[in-house]
Amino acid sequence: MFIPLKDINPSRSYPIVNISLIIANVALFFYELSLQFTLTPRAYAEFLSSYSTVPARLPAYFSGHGTFEMAFLPILTSMFLHSGFVHIAGNMLFLWIFGDNVEDFFGHIPYLFFYLFCGIGAALAHSFFNLYSRVPALGASGAISGVMGAYILLYPRARILTLVFVFLLPIPAVVVLGEWFLVQFLAGINTLGGGPSGGVAVMAHVGGFLLGMLITALVRWH
Numbered sequence: 001m002f003i004p005l006k007d008i009n010p011s012r013s014y015p016i017v018n019i020s021l022i023i024a025n026v027a028l029f030f031y032e033l034s035l036q037f038t039l040t041p042r043a044y045a046e047f048l049s050s051y052s053t054v055p056a057r058l059p060a061y062f063s064g065h066g067t068f069e070m071a072f073l074p075i076l077t078s079m080f081l082h083s084g085f086v087h088i089a090g091n092m093l094f095l096w097i098f099g100d101n102v103e104d105f106f107g108h109i110p111y112l113f114f115y116l117f118c119g120i121g122a123a124l125a126h127s128f129f130n131l132y133s134r135v136p137a138l139g140a141s142g143a144i145s146g147v148m149g150a151y152i153l154l155y156p157r158a159r160i161l162t163l164v165f166v167f168l169l170p171i172p173a174v175v176v177l178g179e180w181f182l183v184q185f186l187a188g189i190n191t192l193g194g195g196p197s198g199g200v201a202v203m204a205h206v207g208g209f210l211l212g213m214l215i216t217a218l219v220r221w222h
Contacts, residue, residue, distance in 0.1 A: 002162050002163070002164060002171065002175075002176050002179055002180070003162065003163040003164075004093075004094070004097055004160045004161070004162050004163075004176050005093075005097075005160075005161050005162065005163055005168070006097060006160070006161040007097050007098065007101070007155075007158055007159070007160050007161070007173070008158065008159040008160070008161060008170060009101055009155055009158035009159070009173075011100040011101050011103070011104040012104050013103075013104055013108075015099060015100035015103045015104070016108060017103055017108045017109075017111050017112045017115075018095065018096075018099035018100050018102075018103045018111070021095065021099070021112075021115065021140075022092050022095055022096060024080060025080055025082070025088060025091070025092060025095075025140055026088065026092065028080045028081065029081075029082050029088045032048075032081060032082070035047060048081065048136055048138065049136045050074065051074050051077040051078060051081060051138075052074055052077075052078045052081060052136030052137055052138040053074055053075050053078040053123045053126065053127065053136065053137045053138065054074065054133070054134055054135070054136050054137070055126065055127035055128075055130045055131055055132065055133045055134075055137075056131070056132050056133055056134045057070060057071040057074075058071050058072075058127050058131070059131055059132065075119075075120055075123040075124070076116070076119075076120065078123065078136075078137060078138040078139070079116070079119040079120075079123075079139070079140050079142070079143055080140065081138040081139065082138065082139055082140070083138060083139070087139060091139060091140045091141050091144055092140075094141075094144050094147075094148065095140065095144050095147065097160070098144075098147050098148055098151040099111075099115075099144075099147050101151060101154065101155060101158070102114075102147050102150045102151055102154065102216075105150070105154055105216075105220075106150075106219070114146065114150070114212075114215060115143050115146065115147065116143065117146075117211075117215070118142065118143045118145070118146020118147070118149075118208045118211050118212050118215070119140065119142050119143030119146070119208065121142075121146070121207060121208060121211040122141075122142025122143065122145060122146065122201075122204040122205070122207045122208030122211065123137070123142055123204060124207070125142075125203050125204055125206065125207025125208070125211075126142070126201045126203050126204035126207065128203075129188075129191070129192065129203040130201075130203070137201045137204065139201075141201070141204065141205060141208075142201070142204040142205065142207070142208040143208060144208070145184075145204070145205045145206075145207075145208030145209040145212065146208040146209065146211055146212030146215075147212060148177050148180070148181075148209055148212065149181075149208065149209035149210060149211065149212025149213040149214075149216070150212045150213065150215070150216040151173060151177065152173055152174055152177040152178065152181075152213070153213050153216045153217060153220070154216060154220070155173055156172065156173055156174035157172055157173070157174070158172070158173045159171065159172060159173075160172070160173050160176045162176055181205075181206070181209050184202050184205040184206050184209070185206055187202040188202040188203045188205075188206045191203065
């Protein structure tokens with residue numbers, strides 16, 4: 001199991017958008033924590049459900065039940081919610097490591113649209129493979145998966161300082177991110193067979209990663 005800690009790949013420009021995204025996610029997470037102390041458990045669960053991606057709302061909308069805002073707006077808001085400290089810490093670590101160089105490639109505003117588009121695409125991929133699920137999905141990992149997909153294409157040889165068991169090793173990005181994607185892909189295949197996914201939206205990770213690669217390839221070789 002690889003745990004990336006830092007990339008040895010300095011960016012040429014200040015990653016203002018990437019840092020802003022991290023700040024926004026952390027600020028909203030502490031807002032979530034404040035609600036846990038002010039709302040009843042049921043009201044808090046309803047809050048999370050209202051602003052999280054619930055796949056079953058999409059077919060319900062197309063069959064004439066529910067509103068467009070109820071079905072699709074949470075796809076955007078869910079990208080800025082997290083279920084706990086470990087969830088947000090892992091996501092923000094990956095965004096910190098890989099986001100600055102991807103922002104460097106796209107430019108500041110295009111990177112923001114890239115990030116949001118990957119997050120939306122990842123949520124739709126998760127919904128497609130779990131079409132009638134009423135389990136709320138939340139977190140920035142779909143968008144960050146898109147960033148990682150871009151990184152592996154742009155900087156495959158960049159060294160990632162990685163914790164491997166108890167050893168700290170500089171490993172090429174293509175190995176670190178390739179191993180991560182393989183784990184997600186195999187877990188996704190397992191869920192298609194009805195196996196457990198541990199509550200992780202692995203198809204969102206797979207979809208976001210592939211979408212990030214596709215967009216980056218189109219921009220790079222246009």
